[in-house]
Amino acid sequence: MLTLKQIETFIQVVELGTFERASQRLNATQSTVSKRISELEQATGLQLFDRTRRNARLTTEGEQLLELAYKTTESTKRILELNNKPEGTLHRVRIGFTELAALTWLPGFLRNYTTERPDIRLDITIDMSRTLYQQFQDGELELVVIPQIPEAFAQPGVETRLLEEVEMAFMAREGLVNGPRPIPIGALERYTLISQGKRSGFAQDVNRWLSHQGMTAAIQTADNLLALVGLVTAGRGISVLPKFCVQRFAQEQGLETLDTMPQPPMIGYYALYHSGVRISLLEELALRLFDAADFTRPFFASEKHFIRG
Structure with a gap:
């Protein structure tokens, strides 16, 4: 089984150059250091050191493991430091x-x-x-x-x-929709309906409601809400919009809230x-x-x- 002690021992052997110096740094016997390295090789299936040489020299596989070993110990350090970090982080x-x-x-x-x-x-x-x-x-x-x-x-x-x-309402450029108020929903069929696209939740809710009223879905779409309001302001059609929000940021643009029968749902x-x-x-x-x-x-x-x- 791979353990953190094995990885730490491996790093010490590499950095200090010999098993003996690593054992001194770790306050362990040399046989314990050798045992941990052997267990690490067994757990990974890798030969980490070239044992034909006097000093501990890494194999190619050992070089690859060393990079990961450093990352592992750094991550471990960060985990242990969590308890000392301020709550805000x-x-x-x-x-x-x-x-x-x-x-x-x-x-x-x-x-x-x-x-x-x-x-x-x-x-x-x-x-x-x-x-x-x-x-x-x-x-x-x-x-x-x-x-x-x-x-x-x-x-x-x-x-x-x-x-x-959110209260919704039909809106149009002032003067575009004529006739007595409240306006029957059916009377709006002759106007181009503009809406947000299929990825909009409130547009889907509005389209389902319009379908129940016998009206067809919007034939023009604009995913951006401000762009949609711009099209309505330009007189390109009518739309069901968040009533008070649009009233407040577009009141000087000549938009009119249409009193309809029935009113769109919240x-x-x-x-x-x-x-x-x-x-x-x-x-x-x-x-x-x-x-x-x-x-x-x-x-x-x-x-x-x-x-x-």
């Missing part, structure tokens, strides 16, 4: 968010959380919700904040926490995380995300731009 959490979180409350949360919890390093990924969920399933992310994905709630070992329900955003050995840390983080989540306020818009409602 120990916790790394890989976490994913969608663009809507990044445009609203996430920057403020990161600023505050980094100050309050220097012992935790958050590695952030911003992407479409379906991509984030796939990375979550593959173990590349430990926690994701995404719209509800039905299959996630049936997956064993996955914990969920609702952070906020979209729930959830924190998903794996249960397991880090459950306490992830639960605490999910609770902090719950306290911070506010999908209505763009982080880059000043207070004077906010519309109360």
Whole structure:
């Protein structure tokens, strides 16, 4: 069986040049040193030293093992030092968010959380919700904040926490959609519907709802939320968007919220995380995300731009 003592003894013999000097450094008998080297050769199946020479000289196989031996002892040293390191260097959490979180409350949360919890390093990924969920399933992310994905709630070992329900609304350039309000959903069929693509969770929720209302799915897509708003602002069509967030950062761009019958459904955003050995840390983080989540306020818009409602 391969042991750390064998590896350490091997390094000492190489560095000091003889079994005798190695035994003195290790405070062991020369026979003990020889025994450890023999056991190391048996465990690895390698001949490490050329024993036809007086001094210990490495074989080619010994040279190859030496490099790995140094890496092994360095890793062991780091493991043993963990207990002496400050708490702040120990916790790394890989976490994913969608663009809507990044445009609203996430920057403020990161600023505050980094100050309050220097012992935790958050590695952030911003992407479409379906991509984030796939990375979550593959173990590349430990926690994701995404719209509800039905299959996630049936997956064993996955914990969920609702952070906020986001009010959605049809939006269009002012004057594009005429007629009395509220507008029957069927009356919107003649307008081009623009949406985020298939990797967007809230776009999929909206498309399912539109299908139940007898409407066809969007015929134009833009994965980037700001680009989508830009297309709507340019009068290229209508879209179902996060109502208050878009109102606040695009109110001077001539966008109109359409009062429809029925109104689009609320979209729930959830924190998903794996249960397991880090459950306490992830639960605490999910609770902090719950306290911070506010999908209505763009982080880059000043207070004077906010519309109360």
